[in-house]
Amino acid sequence: MPTFPAALGLTSCQVEQVIRLAGMAPSLHNSQPWRFRIMPHLIELHADPKRRLPVADPEDRELRLACGAALFNLRLALTQAGVHPLVTLLPSLGSATALAEIRSGGHEHPRPGDVQLCEAIPRRHSHRQPFQNTPVSxxxxxxxxxxxxxxxxxxxxxxxxxxxxxxxxxxxxxxxxxxxxxxxxxxxxxxxxxxxxxxxxxxxxxxxxxxxxxxxxxxxxxxxxxxxxxxxxxxxxxxxxxxxxxxxxxxxxxxxxxxxxxxxxxxxxxxxxxxxxxxxxxxxxxxxxxxxxxxxxxxxxxxxxxxHGTTTTAAPRREPAELLINGPAQG
Ligand SMILES: Cc1cc2nc3c(=O)[nH]c(=O)nc-3n(C[C@H](O)[C@H](O)[C@H](O)COP(=O)(O)O)c2cc1C
Missing domain, CATH: 3.40.109.10 (NADH Oxidase)
Incomplete structure (x- = not known):
């Protein structure tokens, strides 16, 4: 029995890759405050309340920014896999932690620009070192x-x-x-x-x-x-x-x-x-x-x-399987 269910017409392996890319998004202190529930016709994005940062981010504003970034990666990864993502933000019938629902809007060939952005996901890191003194064009x-x-x-x-x-x-x-x-x-x-x-x-x-x-x-x-x-x-x-x-x-x-x-x-x-x-x-x-x-x-x-940066070091990430919600989401 695979850990990852198939969804939105994608295989288990493809869904795992989509979740892996979503989890490479940036987040405050690399708290990775997202979880995903996979159903055959639907992927739900949830906030993870256990990963809140109540002092720096008491209203969860930055938590939602991070989850929005993960959602963008998810959209790109789905497009790359040939699925046109249909996104509903803050679904009204969702649980308290549900931030978005993603369904398939049919087959889609990725645009060249999206392919480039998707390829950039694993290369994007926070660059906290000094930049070169070359201005942005x-x-x-x-x-x-x-x-x-x-x-x-x-x-x-x-x-x-x-x-x-x-x-x-x-x-x-x-x-x-x-x-x-x-x-x-x-x-x-x-x-x-x-x-x-x-x-x-x-x-x-x-x-x-x-x-x-x-x-x-x-x-x-x-x-x-x-x-x-x-x-x-x-x-x-x-x-x-x-x-x-x-x-x-x-x-x-x-x-x-x-x-x-x-x-x-x-x-x-x-x-x-x-x-x-x-x-x-x-x-x-x-x-x-x-x-x-x-x-x-x-x-x-x-x-x-x-x-213009020099070299950067990647911050670690959890494995995709750790990001899954099995069963009903807990608040
Ligand atoms: C909402 C938000 C706020 C962040 N604030 C800061 C910050 O103030 N200083 C900083 O150096 N990095 C900040 N980051 C970057 C995160 O620390 C970084 O994304 C995380 O450590 C993962 O590393 P990566 O970006 O290299 O993948 C922020 C990221 C997000 C999404």
Missing amino acids: TEDRHELVRAVQEEHTWLHVVPPGQLGTLEGLVHRAHRVQMSDERYRAELAAWVGRGDDSSEGVPLSAAGPKPGLQDQWVNRDFTVGQTERAPGTKFESHPLLALLCSRTDDQEAELQSGQALQRLWLTATARGLAASVISQVLELPETRQEVHDLLGGHAAPQALLRIG
Whole structure:
């Protein structure tokens, strides 16, 4: 008896591959807060409440972004396998944890662009190291903006006149979070685990220990390390971009997660690297100030730093079989 049931006209092996690719999505602290229920005619995407991060993400906004990113991978992987995915977000008859239902809309040949994005899934990693000092080209920038629009959200490329204000807010959020014992304890539980861990951020992927001299201060995943390599200096002009939604509700968060992943895979396919800088959007007061910076018309969902990277290390993932819900979903 195979662990993976066949579904949507795909074989057990194909379904396993689809779930494996979905599980390669990014998530806060690599918490991988998703689960899947497979039925012959339907795949359900659920939030995993046991993987919530109640201090950094008390409203589960980033949890839904991560699940939206997993949903985008799932859509791509289904298309790659020849299935046109029909997605219902927040199904009204679903359980409390159900975030999306995916059915087959018939056979579909993948478009060349989708093939490239699907191939980029295993190559996409968070790049927390300094970038090279080569600016992102205008053409690349247009493609990134277009990728986000395709998912019904938009990208605000932060103009030079707003960088100073945003930088100050990023530093403030970092200081506030790092002075909160509960936040530090939650973070510590997800970093510096052994090589055999299949979740959390390993030291090898942590990037340099953040310094207050850094323009875009990173989240500190370097628990236990007190120094960084001498001479570490971040690039002077990364592309800073805010992914925004029109509304600020659960559906917009799932939509933004899909857009985040289309953006990040588009960047990867074009040879660019990215990291996410979220602390500023986790504190309600600094998120409000970013909202005001945008003129009050858009809900900021994710801040990305994009540029030309060097090498990155992959963060681990759980096996697809561990992501399955067998039987009715538990709340
Ligand atoms: C909603 C969300 C917020 C994130 N915030 C940060 C962040 O503030 N700093 C950071 O370095 N990475 C951040 N990440 C990236 C995750 O840490 C990363 O995706 C995870 O560790 C898995 O690693 P990978 O992206 O290399 O696959 C975020 C990812 C998501 C989806």
